[in-house]
Amino acid sequence: MAKNGLLRPINRIDPKFREIRVDQKKENYIGAICGLGVDRFSDQPAMPDHDMEVAFDTNITLEDIFKINGVRMAINIVLGSEQAVSNWGEDAIYRLQDSARKKLMSLIQGTTREPFDAPSTDKPYKWNQLDPEDILGHDLQNTPADSLVLLHLHKGVYLRSEGGEEEEDEIGVEEATLEMRRHANWLHQAATSATSREPIVCRLCNMTWQTPQLLQLHLETRRHKDKENALYD
Numbered sequence: 001m002a003k004n005g006l007l008r009p010i011n012r013i014d015p016k017f018r019e020i021r022v023d024q025k026k027e028n029y030i031g032a033i034c035g036l037g038v039d040r041f042s043d044q045p046a047m048p049d050h051d052m053e054v055a056f057d058t059n060i061t062l063e064d065i066f067k068i069n070g071v072r073m074a075i076n077i078v079l080g081s082e083q084a085v086s087n088w089g090e091d092a093i094y095r096l097q098d099s100a101r102k103k104l105m106s107l108i109q110g111t112t113r114e115p116f117d118a119p120s121t122d123k124p125y126k127w128n129q130l131d132p133e134d135i136l137g138h139d140l141q142n143t144p145a146d147s148l149v150l151l152h153l154h155k156g157v158y159l160r161s162e163g164g165e166e167e168e169d170e171i172g173v174e175e176a177t178l179e180m181r182r183h184a185n186w187l188h189q190a191a192t193s194a195t196s197r198e199p200i201v202c203r204l205c206n207m208t209w210q211t212p213q214l215l216q217l218h219l220e221t222r223r224h225k226d227k228e229n230a231l232y233d
């Protein structure tokens with residue numbers, strides 16, 4: 001079956017750890033270090049020869065990271081929890097694959113990306129350079145959506161320009177709309193970051209979702225997207 005054929009190349013091309021680099025003002029993602037992380041006893045790079053420092057040459061946003069995680073989650077769920085997935089029925093699998101495919105396509109061709117001349121990082125090939133407070137963790141460890149064997153989910157990093165307090169261009173927007181925008185953003189985060197088995201309510205559509213995966217599918221629907229886009233009209 002294709003499953004094993006797919007696992008091997010993923011392991012080969014996908015580094016075990018990656019840490020995003022931000023510029024000094026914490027306004028842009030400028031690159032990432034990818035590789036095997038640090039040795040937890042010595043705190044030194046575990047296998048420095050295998051680490052790779054990558055500089056971004058286009059603008060990458062937090063939304064991009066969420067989309068990438070959405071694709072990774074779909075692969076992890078479909079390949080890693082065959083049993084569970086087989087109970088969902090073909091339709092759910094199809095929608096999961098379709099949602100992953102669309103995210104991937106929108107990453108590749110959906111947005112015209114501005115070229116970005118990233119400043120180089122101060123400490124190349126050094127791990128653990130992020131302020132822990134800035135790391136937007138997810139709580140999907142030990143769930144089928146995150147996987148040690150397959151694809152680790154990326155951790156987002158807080159940028160001052162995203163969701164910060166200084167939203168100058170938003171003066172005049174109704175507080176209720178701002179609140180809904182925050183809720184919509186939060187939903188995208190919850191779709192990749194909630195462990196909780198608590199149902200998640202989409203207040204835009206007044207619908208309740210039992211798992212982050214189902215919420216993720218909902219966020220891709222026309223119905224939801226129209227409502228979300230209307231918040232920015």
Ligand SMILES: [Zn+2]
Pocket residue numbers: 202203204205206207218223224
């Ligand atoms: Zn919705």
